[in-house]
Amino acid sequence: MTTLSREKLINRPFADKKHYPYGFARSGDFSISESKLLQAHGSLFAALVDGKIEPSSDIEINYLNAALGQCEPQTPQAKAWVKYQTRINRPKAASIYGSKRAVTEYADDNMGIDDNSDLEIDIDDD
Numbered sequence: 001m002t003t004l005s006r007e008k009l010i011n012r013p014f015a016d017k018k019h020y021p022y023g024f025a026r027s028g029d030f031s032i033s034e035s036k037l038l039q040a041h042g043s044l045f046a047a048l049v050d051g052k053i054e055p056s057s058d059i060e061i062n063y064l065n066a067a068l069g070q071c072e073p074q075t076p077q078a079k080a081w082v083k084y085q086t087r088i089n090r091p092k093a094a095s096i097y098g099s100k101r102a103v104t105e106y107a108d109d110n111m112g113i114d115d116n117s118d119l120e121i122d123i124d125d126d
Helices: 006-011 032-050 058-067 076-088 100-114
Strands: none
Touching: 006 032, 032 058, 032 076, 058 076
16 A cells, blocks of 8 residues: 655545535535635645644644644634534434334333233123
8 A cells, every 4th residue: 555645645635425425515514615625625634633644834733723622723724624523523313213212112102002901891781
């Protein structure tokens, strides 16, 4: 496996096929400018956060600190990255069909209604 140089790693367009298979611009989560910033600078942020490269300037140190949540993002690039991280790490939305646990609880409740073993019936013979 070849190791990418710092320049190739940084200049490579960033894409997240797992969370955004159709791209950032088509997701509806990001504006056009945010999508362009993520595509242009996302590889730098990902490499810094993953530890593949060390920050070489004060700007990159600020990027890394913002990405790690140690300070507020100051640049549009850092703001777009923090928004991206927030979107991919948000909790999963609940299904409109409920969860499996709720279904089993519902089935248990129905069994109590259908069970007639404790039901007493008095029939008056007049």
